[in-house]
Amino acid sequence: MNEKEGVRTTALVIDDDPEMVLILGHSLLTHGFEVLTAGSAEEALSAVAEAPIDMIILDLILPGMSGIDFLKRLKSNPAWRSIPVIIATARESAEDVELGLAEGAEDYIRKPFSNIELLARINATLREKKLRNRLENSNSELLRLCQMKDEFLSMVSHDIRTPLNSIVGFADFLLEAKMGDLNEKQARMVDVIKKSAKAQLSLVENLLEVARLNSGRVVLRLRPADLAGIAQECYDGTAPTARKKNIDFIFTARDGIVPVMVDDQRICQVANNLISNALKFTPRGGRVEVDVFREPKGGVLCIRDTGPGIPEEERMKLFSRFEQTRIKATAGESGFGLGLAIVKNIVDMHNGRVWVESRSGEGSEFFVQLPLKEIVSPN
Ligand SMILES: Nc1ncnc2c1ncn2[C@@H]1O[C@H](COP(=O)(O)OP(=O)(O)OP(=O)(O)O)[C@@H](O)[C@H]1O
Numbered sequence: 001m002n003e004k005e006g007v008r009t010t011a012l013v014i015d016d017d018p019e020m021v022l023i024l025g026h027s028l029l030t031h032g033f034e035v036l037t038a039g040s041a042e043e044a045l046s047a048v049a050e051a052p053i054d055m056i057i058l059d060l061i062l063p064g065m066s067g068i069d070f071l072k073r074l075k076s077n078p079a080w081r082s083i084p085v086i087i088a089t090a091r092e093s094a095e096d097v098e099l100g101l102a103e104g105a106e107d108y109i110r111k112p113f114s115n116i117e118l119l120a121r122i123n124a125t126l127r128e129k130k131l132r133n134r135l136e137n138s139n140s141e142l143l144r145l146c147q148m149k150d151e152f153l154s155m156v157s158h159d160i161r162t163p164l165n166s167i168v169g170f171a172d173f174l175l176e177a178k179m180g181d182l183n184e185k186q187a188r189m190v191d192v193i194k195k196s197a198k199a200q201l202s203l204v205e206n207l208l209e210v211a212r213l214n215s216g217r218v219v220l221r222l223r224p225a226d227l228a229g230i231a232q233e234c235y236d237g238t239a240p241t242a243r244k245k246n247i248d249f250i251f252t253a254r255d256g257i258v259p260v261m262v263d264d265q266r267i268c269q270v271a272n273n274l275i276s277n278a279l280k281f282t283p284r285g286g287r288v289e290v291d292v293f294r295e296p297k298g299g300v301l302c303i304r305d306t307g308p309g310i311p312e313e314e315r316m317k318l319f320s321r322f323e324q325t326r327i328k329a330t331a332g333e334s335g336f337g338l339g340l341a342i343v344k345n346i347v348d349m350h351n352g353r354v355w356v357e358s359r360s361g362e363g364s365e366f367f368v369q370l371p372l373k374e375i376v377s378p379n
């Protein structure tokens with residue numbers, strides 16, 4: 001079987017019983033294996049270091065270093081970790097075999113064993129190793145491709161941002177009548193151009209943001225800050241949108257200042273995403289509350305709305321990229337399912353927690369809990 005594939009499999013037999021080594025070695029040789037032998041764990045370690053080994057048959061009771069210690073050394077070395085080991089045992093207790101398997105041995109066989117049994121075990125172990133290798137290779141290839149895709153997305157997004165900014169800028173220019181008055185129809189059309197370009201711009205910004213956060217290149221600038229103050233600023237900034245939708249928009253900070261240790265700009269991004277969602281999914285005439293308070297475990301920002309709520313089965317996926325539920329925005333607002341993924345990423349970086357409580361038809365409450373300043377640092 002080994003020669004058929006064109007490459008001979010090298011097996012290392014480790015046993016202090018010369019007779020056993022002879023029997024095993026002979027049997028493996030006749031089945032096309034390349035065989036190396038070692039009478040002790042120390043000898044075996046030198047053999048492993050010198051030549052590539054495809055598999056090991058290991059006796060646990062050896063003079064000097066024990067078979068278990070040999071396994072520990074082998075499996076703690078990244079270069080050797082993937083060499084499969086079959087324990088060949090006669091005298092040892094079941095506990096020794098259990099220990100060997102726990103230390104990373106792939107299988108065991110009790111002496112005396114038949115050639116057929118041994119070969120069957122070896123083949124099964126080698127097959128498993130091959131599959132594992134294939135899986136590991138596919139995994140690293142997938143990771144590489146995923147990285148390439150992120151880089152590509154990042155490059156394209158970056159290049160699209162420039163012309164979109166020009167479109168928004170020139171549309172503004174026209175709407176402000178800097179090139180002469182527009183009639184009503186023209187103004188409406190330019191307004192559509194501006195809004196569409198802005199929606200695309202926000203998608204592109206979000207895509208770039210997700211790629212940046214995923215790359216691990218974002219470094220937080222942690223500083224003592226007041227969570228209530230940050231939330232109030234975001235509340236003030238989004239109040240005009242709430243007014244336009246005739247939403248009852250309320251801010252409360254029942255505990256006053258809530259000192260946290262955060263990157264205030266990033267937390268503002270979190271609050272803005274949650275508030276914009278609440279405003280987006282709550283129908284006209286509804287209510288949205290921005291509530292900040294303090295709990296023993298941290299400062300909490302809660303965004304509560306009277307929107308449609310989120311069905312339980314859809315709550316799990318909310319914080320993943322590009323995931324949207326069947327709940328749609330109530331006034332044609334756009335979105336691509338990136339906001340909550342960004343929120344989760346930023347909150348995780350702060351060692352905080354974000355979660356949602358909601359009942360279908362009864363609104364949603366999004367909570368963000370962040371470390372209090374005195375917990376993070378005593379100064
Ligand atoms: N307050 C809310 N009420 C009801 N559904 C919500 C609420 N917030 C989020 N969702 C649901 O979760 C989905 C994901 O939200 P997320 O903020 O990630 O994306 P989005 O708002 O659709 O797009 P983007 O944030 O990229 O503009 C939304 O599409 C919506 O279906």
Ligand SMILES: [Mg+2]
Pocket residue numbers: 273276277335338339340
């Ligand atoms: Mg959103």
